[in-house]
Amino acid sequence: xxxxxxxxxxxxxxxxxxxxxxxxxxxxxxxxxxxxxxxxxxxxxxxxxxxxxxxxxxxxxxxxxxxxxxxxxxxxxxxxxxxxxxxxxxxxxxxxxxxxxxxxxxxxxxxxxxxxxxxxxxxxxxxxxxxxxxxxxxxxxxxxxxxxxxxxxxxxxxxxxxxxxxxxxxxxxxxxxxxxxxxxxxxxxxxxxxxxxxxxxxxxxxxxxxxxxxxxxxxxxx
Amino acid sequence: xxxxxxxxxxxxxxxxxxxxxxxxxxxxxxxxxxxxxxxxxxxxxxxxxxxxxxxxxxxxxxxxxxxxxxxxxxxxxxxxxxxxxxxxxxxxxxxxxxxxxxxxxxxxxxxxxxxxxxxxxxxxxxxxxxxxxxxxxxxxxxxxxxxxxxxxxxxxxxxxxxxxxxxxxxxxxxxxxxxxxxxxxxxxxxxxxxxxxxxxxxxxxxxxxxxxxxxxxxxxxx
Numbered sequence: 001x002x003x004x005x006x007x008x009x010x011x012x013x014x015x016x017x018x019x020x021x022x023x024x025x026x027x028x029x030x031x032x033x034x035x036x037x038x039x040x041x042x043x044x045x046x047x048x049x050x051x052x053x054x055x056x057x058x059x060x061x062x063x064x065x066x067x068x069x070x071x072x073x074x075x076x077x078x079x080x081x082x083x084x085x086x087x088x089x090x091x092x093x094x095x096x097x098x099x100x101x102x103x104x105x106x107x108x109x110x111x112x113x114x115x116x117x118x119x120x121x122x123x124x125x126x127x128x129x130x131x132x133x134x135x136x137x138x139x140x141x142x143x144x145x146x147x148x149x150x151x152x153x154x155x156x157x158x159x160x161x162x163x164x165x166x167x168x169x170x171x172x173x174x175x176x177x178x179x180x181x182x183x184x185x186x187x188x189x190x191x192x193x194x195x196x197x198x199x200x201x202x203x204x205x206x207x208x209x210x211x212x213x214x215x216x217x218x219x220x221x222x
Numbered sequence: 223x224x225x226x227x228x229x230x231x232x233x234x235x236x237x238x239x240x241x242x243x244x245x246x247x248x249x250x251x252x253x254x255x256x257x258x259x260x261x262x263x264x265x266x267x268x269x270x271x272x273x274x275x276x277x278x279x280x281x282x283x284x285x286x287x288x289x290x291x292x293x294x295x296x297x298x299x300x301x302x303x304x305x306x307x308x309x310x311x312x313x314x315x316x317x318x319x320x321x322x323x324x325x326x327x328x329x330x331x332x333x334x335x336x337x338x339x340x341x342x343x344x345x346x347x348x349x350x351x352x353x354x355x356x357x358x359x360x361x362x363x364x365x366x367x368x369x370x371x372x373x374x375x376x377x378x379x380x381x382x383x384x385x386x387x388x389x390x391x392x393x394x395x396x397x398x399x400x401x402x403x404x405x406x407x408x409x410x411x412x413x414x415x416x417x418x419x420x421x422x423x424x425x426x427x428x429x430x431x432x433x434x435x436x437x438x439x440x441x442x443x444x
Contacts, residue, residue: 003230004329011225084338084345085352093342103436105339107226109329116306117327120315123306124354130307131366132352144353214325 001176002033004109012106013038017073020065022048022088029196030078044068048088058088059095066099082108086134086150111175111198112148118175120214121206136161145203152199159186159199167201172219182215183222184208223398224255226331232259234328239295241265242287244310251418252300266290270310280310281317288321304330308356308372333397333420334370340397342436343428358383371421380421381408389423393444404437405444406430 005013013019013034021031023045031043046061048054069075083089083105093103112132116123123146124130131144134151136158142165152158155171162169171189172182174196183189184206212221227235235241235256243253245267253265268283270276291297305311305327315325334354338345345368346352353366356373358380364387374380377393384391393411394404396418405411406428434443 003233004228006226006228006331007232008225010229082335082339082345084335084343086346086348090344091347094344102438103342105342107331107335107339109228109331110335113304113306113329113332117304117329120325120327121306122312122316123304124308124356125313126308126356128356129359130354132346132354134346134348134350137351137365143359216324 001114002036004114004176005034005037006106006108009106009108010037012074012076013078015074016042016076017070018065018068018075019043020061020075020077021045022079024048030080033080034078054091055095058091059097061092062095062097062099065092066096066101069101079108081110085110085132111150111196112200114176115148115172115198115200118215118219119170119200119206119211121202121211141165142167147199147201149199149201151195152197153193153195155189155192155197155199156186159189162199162201166203168203168205169199169201170206171197171199171222173197180218181220181222185222188222223336224258226336226398227256227259228328228330231328231330234296234298235260235300237296238264238298239292240287240290240297242283242297242299243267244270244301246270252302255302256300276313277317280313281319283314284317284319284321287314288318288323291323301330303332307332307354333372333418334422336398337370337394337420337422340437340441341392341422341428341433343424343433363387364389367425369421369423371423373417374419374421375415375417377411377414377419377421378408381411384421384423388425390425390427391421391423392428393419393421394441395419402440403442403444407444410444 019038019042021028021043065075065077077089079087079089128145130146131142133149136149147167149158152171159169170182170184173192173194174180241260241264243250243265270279287297287299299311301309301311350367352368353364355371358371369389371380374393381391392404392406395414395416396402
């Protein structure tokens with residue numbers, strides 16, 4: 001996964017005076033991705049107990065970054081995927097208040113894009129639409145041609161709802177890691193509760209025979 | 223924009239025996255992005271008269287790649303943005319028939335992500351949804367919290383429809399180029415017919431004063 005970093009991100013990491021890295025109850029996933037590219041001594045871990053409501057923690061984090069960064073210095077705050085998509089990074093920046101610190105965001109590859117690319121399938125063909133969610137709206141119909149549901153902690157409920165709406169769902173877990181697995185069989189993902197998971201569902205059915213040919217040693221089929 | 227290439231893409235470009243680059247009526251946008259990283263002699267341009275229905279051209283292109291690539295060789299087909307999103311690249315791969323060529327797709331940064339990152343705004347916060355389209359479904363209501371409409375050739379109709387649905391629309395053009403412009407004023411984009419354009423619309427209104435502070439010299443406000 002570390003080679004999905006952009007040249008722009010690499011340049012900033014190497015120029016940085018300080019690198020802020022999230023620590024979620026001992027998990028330091030974003031740091032693990034970049035650790036071979038950077039000077040260890042620049043890293044400052046910031047604690048995020050993932051999943052909790054934490055406006056005060058976001059505020060405090062921005063404040064620490066702001067105070068640590070002296071005039072003329074460059075600080076980098078790292079995140080997995082893209083910082084504008086369900087990310088702690090943008091939550092922290094939203095609490096910047098009246099700070100006069102100059103900001104720039106570097107776009108990254110989100111998990112749903114890494115996932116669909118590995119399948120050698122289309123996310124959207126011309127005229128189609130794509131919907132991104134971090135939970136299903138169970139109460140209503142979905143109309144998009146392709147749907148991605150992130151953090152798919154109850155795959156069996158999601159599979160059931162998506163199939164009822166006319167979709168063919170696929171479960172993917174730990175994308176771009178050496179524990180990357182997937183399945184189109186709800187029985188094989190029913191009891192999995194992995195945070196780093198998503199469901200890709202498309203109206204045009206997946207061709208599993210073709211997909212299996214291309215995922216090779218990268219993705220294990222459950 | 224060339225520094226939004228990933229390290230993985232760069233490695234394949236530098237290892238490639240052949241690099242196939244789209245030529246759309248003389249425009250070679252993807253090639254312009256990578257030309258400083260590669261050996262010119264490896265480049266083979268393939269013609270795509272953009273916008274036309276072209277199954278036969280996609281088939282012929284795959285056939286050319288297949289025949290050019292000898293046993294043990296590596297060919298790279300380049301695209302702007304991400305190859306699974308409204309891209310010629312995935313259309314060509316869909317016409318691969320029974321070819322035994324081994325395939326791998328490298329994910330890239332799509333324009334809507336480069337756009338939202340430059341604004342230092344969220345695409346989706348926790349609990350929100352995002353809808354990606356290449357044309358509006360004028361007949362129906364939109365429910366997502368954020369919407370991106372690509373190739374926004376009739377910005378005035380799109381602004382009107384999105385505002386009626388409760389969104390705050392922004393027009394962006396030539397993202398990540400030196401002709402990058404944007405506006406939140408429909409009067410200023412009414413007659414623009416640029417292919418490389420998109421509209422980002424959000425239910426939570428954009429803070430234009432804050433956005434203007436951060437786009438600096440990169441984006442010109444119309």
